[in-house]
Amino acid sequence: MxxxxxxxxxxxxxxxxxxxxxxxxxxxxxxxxxxxxxxxxxxxxxVTRDEFDVQRCVLLRTREKVEALEARVAQLEQLLQTQRH
Incomplete structure (x- = not known):
């Protein structure tokens, strides 16, 4: 407010x-x-500043998790490719 x-x-x-x-x-x-x-x-x-800050933190944590999952998927895809060849 x-x-x-x-x-x-x-x-x-x-x-x-x-x-x-x-x-x-x-x-x-x-x-x-x-x-x-x-x-x-x-x-x-x-929204209040506090609500905004909370949502910002949630978004940052979510972004970190997505980036970690993307990296993990890339590793698994690479592992799968090496096993096929």
């Missing part, structure tokens, strides 16, 4: 872009920006 303080900071920065003539609505705009950003983030299929 994205850091809530990052959303708050982005909402504040968006509100600062509002022209000075409507600065009295700045707090409402900040709240609306924040709510809109949070709603948009909830719609995305995001």
């Amino acid at each position: 994205i850091d809530v303080s990052s959303i708050d900071e982005l909402a504040r920065r968006l509100a600062e872009l509002v022209p000075a003539g409507i600065s009295e609505a700045k707090a409402d705009l900040t709240d609306n920006f924040r709510d809109t950003l949070r709603a948009g983030m909830r719609k995305l299929d995001l």
Whole structure:
């Protein structure tokens, strides 16, 4: 999940872009920006950094196993070829 303080900071920065003539609505705009950003983030299929790191480790282990199996198959194929000849 994205850091809530990052959303708050982005909402504040968006509100600062509002022209000075409507600065009295700045707090409402900040709240609306924040709510809109949070709603948009909830719609995305995001994972936490921890979940990402766990899956990355799983993928690395799987890749290592596949490479080891590929090497073993190559050895067995070579052994089979030498036995046929």
